[in-house]
Amino acid sequence: MEPRTIIEPFRIHAVEPIRMSTRDERLAAIRSAGWNLFGLHADDVLIDLLTDSGTGAMSRDQWAAIQHGDESYAGSPSWYVFLEAVQELFPFRHVIPTHQGRAAERILFSALGGPGHVVPNNTHFDTTRANVEATGALAVDCVIAEGRIPALRHPFKGDMDLDLLDRTIREAGPGNVPVVFVTVTNNSGGGQPVAMANLRGVRRVCDRHGIPLFLDACRFAENAWFIHEREEGYASTPIAEIVREMASLADGMTMSAKKDGLANIGGWLAMNDDGLAARCRNLLILTEGFPTYGGLAGRDLEAIAQGLREVVHEDYLRYRIRSTAYLGDALDDAGIPVVLPIGGHAVYIDARALLPHIPPTAYPGQALAVALYLEGGIRGCEIGTVMFGAHPDGTETAAPMDLVRLAIPRRTYTQSHIDYVIEVVRHVAELAPDLRGYRIVDAPTQLRHFTARFAPLD
Numbered sequence: 001m002e003p004r005t006i007i008e009p010f011r012i013h014a015v016e017p018i019r020m021s022t023r024d025e026r027l028a029a030i031r032s033a034g035w036n037l038f039g040l041h042a043d044d045v046l047i048d049l050l051t052d053s054g055t056g057a058m059s060r061d062q063w064a065a066i067q068h069g070d071e072s073y074a075g076s077p078s079w080y081v082f083l084e085a086v087q088e089l090f091p092f093r094h095v096i097p098t099h100q101g102r103a104a105e106r107i108l109f110s111a112l113g114g115p116g117h118v119v120p121n122n123t124h125f126d127t128t129r130a131n132v133e134a135t136g137a138l139a140v141d142c143v144i145a146e147g148r149i150p151a152l153r154h155p156f157k158g159d160m161d162l163d164l165l166d167r168t169i170r171e172a173g174p175g176n177v178p179v180v181f182v183t184v185t186n187n188s189g190g191g192q193p194v195a196m197a198n199l200r201g202v203r204r205v206c207d208r209h210g211i212p213l214f215l216d217a218c219r220f221a222e223n224a225w226f227i228h229e230r231e232e233g234y235a236s237t238p239i240a241e242i243v244r245e246m247a248s249l250a251d252g253m254t255m256s257a258k259k260d261g262l263a264n265i266g267g268w269l270a271m272n273d274d275g276l277a278a279r280c281r282n283l284l285i286l287t288e289g290f291p292t293y294g295g296l297a298g299r300d301l302e303a304i305a306q307g308l309r310e311v312v313h314e315d316y317l318r319y320r321i322r323s324t325a326y327l328g329d330a331l332d333d334a335g336i337p338v339v340l341p342i343g344g345h346a347v348y349i350d351a352r353a354l355l356p357h358i359p360p361t362a363y364p365g366q367a368l369a370v371a372l373y374l375e376g377g378i379r380g381c382e383i384g385t386v387m388f389g390a391h392p393d394g395t396e397t398a399a400p401m402d403l404v405r406l407a408i409p410r411r412t413y414t415q416s417h418i419d420y421v422i423e424v425v426r427h428v429a430e431l432a433p434d435l436r437g438y439r440i441v442d443a444p445t446q447l448r449h450f451t452a453r454f455a456p457l458d
């Protein structure tokens with residue numbers, strides 16, 4: 001028989017307790033956190049869907065690999081294990097380990113950014129945008145128009161708009177565009193994949209202008225799975241081979257191993273350009289560490305290497321993508337507006353559509369995220385006007401979308417946890433007309449969503 005139920009391809013080996021809480025306890029907790037979910041003590045959260053980054057469960061074999069960790073400052077055997085595992089999938093000449101993805105971004109954009117420069121991406125993730133802008137360069141999103149319409153179905157909604165990319169480069173002047181980025185999968189645009197054909201198209205545009213192409217490859221395996229399932233010609237191609245083909249179209253990458261590295265910490269920067277690599281290594285030594293550990297312990301390097309071997313396994317990816325869709329499909333069936341089709345690592349609720357009475361500058365995503373916490377102890381993440389509405393010149397505008405992301409940590413929650421999440425979201429959707437917006441009481445100038453304090457509007 002062809003089973004309909006796709007089971008978790010693992011058994012549970014160690015468990016972590018979840019502390020139950022009441023609505024009153026949660027009200028006290030969120031109030032003292034300034035109505036910002038990042039400010040909570042995680043013990044006060046029942047189901048933590050804030051992020052899929054570093055929050056997954058490691059496997060038995062990863063914990064075993066940790067025992068092989070060698071903590072030599074230079075030339076550790078663990079470094080060579082890591083290097084081999086990375087280059088097996090991404091055969092770039094230079095691999096530079098970093099403590100996480102944003103460190104790779106900071107180093108690369110310190111080397112390539114600066115005032116007058118423009119960096120196109122399908123959609124910049126928040127830290128990527130912030131690291132581009134911190135150098136004085138401009139970050140421009142060039143995702144296809146379909147990628148900005150939450151309810152519209154498209155198999156590769158993370159694709160780059162090639163005409164818009166070309167126009168962006170011509171307007172900036174190719175000499176002012178040091179690199180073009182493609183984020184796979186497109187996190188801020190709904191966890192949506194990018195087709196191989198689109199990557200080839202981006203490559204052609206880059207070649208025409210003589211600009212290097214880099215992947216923000218955090219969720220490369222999930223992207224490869226979507227190519228395997230949706231793009232003609234890849235149904236029988238092994239995932240690792242699809243990943244290598246994606247890599248072959250690029251000149252380098254940034255990576256957070258906290259996602260598809262299946263690790264709790266780590267990342268890297270990789271590239272073929274010798275001169276750029278030398279500059280990046282010098283910056284690495286300044287703040288991260290020697291180039292054979294880059295801010296990581298040897299044991300972290302071992303855990304990542306083993307994670308990279310596990311993440312391209314078809315049984316894992318089938319379960320992973322199906323279990324995310326299980327949540328998304330249930331919300332869609334209940335009439336709750338979600339980004340369609342369901343992405344790889346998260347379900348994105350369209351808060352602007354669910355709460356049409358709250359204008360973007362009163363933060364409908366924040367209102368929904370707080371309600372999910374209050375009613376059910378679920379912690380999601382606003383991806384909207386709080387995260388992207390403030391600009392370097394001090395102005396504020398509505399973000400393209402106001403979403404709440406429910407990110408699914410890898411191999412961590414069971415189907416009954418997710419059934420509970422579905423129940424809570426449905427309950428909150430019934431309360432929607434009564435939810436109120438928020439105002440920001442206090443916020444830093446950059447990446448304000450992490451530390452802003454809010455107050456509910458009357």
Ligand code: F0G
Binds near residue numbers: 103218255256257266
């Ligand atoms: N790029 C993308 C597409 C990301 O999603 C992230 C992190 C980063 C870069 C930065 O990596 O966290 O290791 O420094 N995303 C997490 C999230 C935080 O919740 O989506 P990092």
